[in-house]
Amino acid sequence: SKSNKLKKRIKNAPENILIFENTHEAIISxxxxxxxxxxxxxxxxxxxxxxxxxxxxxxxxxxxxxxxxxxxxxxxxxxxxxxxxxxxxxxxxxxxxxxxxxxxxxxxxxxxxxxxxxxxxxxxxxxxxxMAMQNGEKEAQKLRKESEQKKSKLEKRNRELDNIIRCLYEDRVSGRLSTERYDSLAAGYEKEQSEMKAELSTLSNQLENMGLQEKxxxxxxxxxxxxxxxxxxxxxxxxxxxxxxxxxxxxxxxxxxxxxxxxxxxxxxxxxxxxxxxxxxxxxxxxxxxx
Structure with missing residues (x-):
């Protein structure tokens, strides 16, 4: 909503929705x-x-x-x-x-x-x-390796985007980049970064769940x-x-x-x-x- 005084709700596009998991203590398992x-x-x-x-x-x-x-x-x-x-x-x-x-x-x-x-x-x-731990561990190790490799690539790309957005901002302040051009480029990079953060959160949860096999x-x-x-x-x-x-x-x-x-x-x-x-x-x- 635009304000807490207004009842009207504005629908947000799925690609603009950010989900932050594990920020509070769980009530149930x-x-x-x-x-x-x-x-x-x-x-x-x-x-x-x-x-x-x-x-x-x-x-x-x-x-x-x-x-x-x-x-x-x-x-x-x-x-x-x-x-x-x-x-x-x-x-x-x-x-x-x-x-x-x-x-x-x-x-x-x-x-x-x-x-x-x-x-x-x-x-x-x-x-x-x-038997259960042996078979579960084999599958878990494979998925853990794939997930960690993917997570490493995403984190590297996330750092690159931080640098790109910072450089764009410096170009905007110095006048080398117009306001319209800056807004267009920054919006695209920020959207990619938000999607990447959501995927990183999902991967982190998957890696955490892999440790639950014994339980x-x-x-x-x-x-x-x-x-x-x-x-x-x-x-x-x-x-x-x-x-x-x-x-x-x-x-x-x-x-x-x-x-x-x-x-x-x-x-x-x-x-x-x-x-x-x-x-x-x-x-x-x-x-x-x-x-």
Missing amino acids: RELFALVQKHYEGRRRPDRQGDTDKYAGYIYCADCGSKMYLHRGKSIKPENNYYQCGGYQTKGGSYCSVHHMKAMELDAVVLAELKKITLLAREHPQQFYE YVLDFIEKAKANIEMKEVTPEVLRAFISRIEVYEKPEKYSRTCGNMLLIHYTFLSINKTAPMLTPTENKTFAQAAC
Whole structure:
């Protein structure tokens, strides 16, 4: 607003918005914040039968990255409820394929895989800890190196921009540069610098989060000990153990005998959970749906 006395608000362009993170002490942990964001990201209104999809915000198409949506209705038997790629629904077969998967099959595969990994974490915590830390560290080291190199380049460019803007100002004061020319050049450099500072802040947060790997692994082990009996997949179980599920198309499209391949990402990976992951490790599980 132009003044605290005026009620009218002026919309600011996204490129002019500056975000300053970690300037105050956190009220809640970063992990809890991420869980809440995950909940609201996938939240949908209850359907006509009053139910909300528990997998909303967790299940994605492995090929196009779109969310997958549950199809159910009064005329559909519960055992025939199914998930379908959102990209296929909205953009058609030229964009992606259906990725049809029954909800009951998804529940069965996810529950079976959760029981396996939580059993390992519960009964062999040291072995689980070593495997999780080893795989997490390999991925973290690679990303840390890339992030630090990028951060170094940005900081160097930021210092160069400081010098450029200072020289422009000196030229303006000495009269070697007109006011209009100075304003035009300075605005461009200042815009680049503000965008760079925002990117530097994001990189700093990423590097900080990479140090949380051990905490996430230990939390996963504690949650595994607290959830000995898992009779079904509930929203609470999903929030505790899973960050993302990717569904691949069947090897034979529209086949009634061939199941889908799933890639399950667990919550004890502290770094980028949405990056493409092509090989199975202990923090991700490939599972084949039953035929």
